Amino acid sequence: MIEGISIYQIITVSTIMFFVGAYGFISRKNLITMLMAIELMLNAVNINFVAFNKYLHPENMQGHFYSLFIIAIAAAEAAVAIAIIINLYRNLHSIDVEDVNKMKH
Amino acid sequence: METIIFYIISVIILVFSVLTVTTNKILRAAVYLLFTLVATAAFYFMMEYEFLAAVQLTVYAGGIVVLIIFSILLTHQINLNLEKIYPAKALIAGGSALIGLAVILLTIKDNSFTPSGLEKSDNSVNAIGRTLLSYGDGGYILPFEVISVLLLAAMIGAIVIAKKK
Numbered sequence: 001m002i003e004g005i006s007i008y009q010i011i012t013v014s015t016i017m018f019f020v021g022a023y024g025f026i027s028r029k030n031l032i033t034m035l036m037a038i039e040l041m042l043n044a045v046n047i048n049f050v051a052f053n054k055y056l057h058p059e060n061m062q063g064h065f066y067s068l069f070i071i072a073i074a075a076a077e078a079a080v081a082i083a084i085i086i087n088l089y090r091n092l093h094s095i096d097v098e099d100v101n102k103m104k105h
Numbered sequence: 106m107e108t109i110i111f112y113i114i115s116v117i118i119l120v121f122s123v124l125t126v127t128t129n130k131i132l133r134a135a136v137y138l139l140f141t142l143v144a145t146a147a148f149y150f151m152m153e154y155e156f157l158a159a160v161q162l163t164v165y166a167g168g169i170v171v172l173i174i175f176s177i178l179l180t181h182q183i184n185l186n187l188e189k190i191y192p193a194k195a196l197i198a199g200g201s202a203l204i205g206l207a208v209i210l211l212t213i214k215d216n217s218f219t220p221s222g223l224e225k226s227d228n229s230v231n232a233i234g235r236t237l238l239s240y241g242d243g244g245y246i247l248p249f250e251v252i253s254v255l256l257l258a259a260m261i262g263a264i265v266i267a268k269k270k
Contacts, residue, residue: 017122027195040138060243082263
């Protein structure tokens, strides 16, 4: 628990971060920047898990382990997404979502 | 003192996450994302989850950001400017994000979070490792193994998808 800081303040920060990520996901057209927006959203969710764990249920560690697993899944997701992006760029010479309208090569 | 540090970290997180989604140089966006992730690790340090903070620094700041920067270098000229976002699109995206933000913040404000008030558990690396590999109640051996299979599958899949014909 951070001294002098309530759970409301931490959750407010993470909520704003989440919706900044949502804004980026909707407004961007470039696949890599969309991936970055997704990472922002995942990160905000992680902060939420940790804050709830620390402030509300310090006797358990569930939030902590959920965050660990989310980080691992985010790493796997980023690796596969970037492989797909590189493959798309090799075939289409563009990574804008609007140019990616077919999955065959 | 801790309050001041918390506010400084919050400002860093918010400013750099906004810059991540609004800057029009793609490499800068990746660097701003790195700052955001490091500031998040500082949050975890402040909440005394040192192991999680270390994982955040190594996997997110060290791994994913480097992966993203590599993919930028493989697919773009570094100085390429991103296309301008159309005002109408920015308005729709910003409006829906603001509506969602308002709904969630109002819900949070009205909710009374009641702490359980119990003793805090042992969060040393030793205890974390034992819990991750324990078969008993509250053990995480099954998700741990599933994650390891998932990582292997993602690694093979990434190699197969990205390799040259």
